[in-house]
Amino acid sequence: MNKKLMAAAVAGALAVPAVAFAQSSVTLYGTIDTGIRNESKVRTATGDGSLTAITDGLNTTNRWGMKGSEDLGGGLNANFTLEGQYSSDTGVGPASNGLFQRTSKVGLSSSGGGSFDLGRDYTVNFKEFGIYDPMSYNYTGITPNVRFTAGVRSSNMITAAYTANGFNIRGEYALGEVVGSSSDGSRFGLGADYAVGGLKVGGAYSTTNNTQNTGKQKDATLGASYGLNDWTFKLGWSQTQWDSTWATGGGTLNGGGGNGGWYAASATGQLDKARMISLGVGYNFSSRLAGRIGYYDIKSTGFASADDGKLKNTILDLTYSLSKRTSVYAEIDHMGLTASAVGALTPDVNTGGTGGVNDGASGFGVGIAHKF
Secondary structure, eight states, X not given: OHHHHHHHHHHHHHXXXXXXXXXXXXXXXXXXXXXXXXXXXXXXXXXXXXXXXXXXXXXXXXXXXXXXXXXXXXXXXXXXXXXXXXXXXXXXXXXXXXXXXXXXXXXXXXXXXXXXXXXXXXXXXXXXXXXXXXXXTOSTTTSOGGGGSTTSEEEEEEEEEEEETTEEEEEEEEOOOBTTBSSTTOEEEEEEEEEETTEEEEEEEEEEEOTTSSOEEEEEEEEEEEEETTEEEEEEEXXXXXXXXXXXXXOOOSTTSSSSOOOOOOSSOOEEEEEEEEEEEEEESSSSEEEEEEEEEEEEEESSGGGOEEEEEEEEEEEEESSSSEEEEXXXXXXXXXXXXXXXXXXXXXXXXXXXXXXXXXXXXXXXXXXX
């Protein structure tokens, strides 16, 4: 009899953590995307040349991560996300950027639509522009889209959001963590979007102080997407503006992050502002085959004429889904560039090159992507 009671007590004790763990979930996830790409007019030390290479994350940036949620009761959940990046063509990760350089955050969310997070996360400009980016943040090594997203991500960030009835509002504040000043190196952002039927509109504005708090970078974006049957239409406007003292106070003229340096500051001045207009059309030919065309038009205006320039980037892609997780794709793109300063406005291509590409560069790539 005592043995039966003891067995029942042990079984009951073991059942308690089982119930607790049932309220939590952890998901491992990621993508692996590898392709082959040929590109013309890649800058070299002796002139232009073509380049054919195995590409890393041509369509979708390769990533791996884990995310989890715990039900705290009363409609409240604790959440976390840890996400890193790696190169599928070599198997290594960006050693200088940390293990979870893409996302590292923990916070709370409620069934009422509110959320609060701490850590490293995407900026509000990035989240809002993603609504109407023509290529939905695919091919970021080719297109200039992420350069108007206020740095893509921020570390040391406090983020609050609220969602209700198709309306979303997000606010963020990133601490500069400079001794003796709460403003040096800090940033603030606010974004909102609204969806009704097939229409979704959004926008964001943020300011970033340089490390000496003597100048600001200001980023703004506004746009909309509209879905009608198998068609999707997207239109956006974005702008980055710098104070004249931005660079001298510790700021970097990188246009908000992305693929390395963006502008080449001259000896007599630096950029005042750059704006981008983006247009996109997508069409679903079938449940498996989809096509898109995206167009990006950038114009920069500087304190020195050497930094002024224009960039026109067009990209066309087709994606065929082999399954819910695996797809194959093909893309073709063209870059039109006018700038009087070497390096101004020109993106560094993800397949190599010593200084990006020159005017009239074109590319063609194919690849396969898998989600896990």
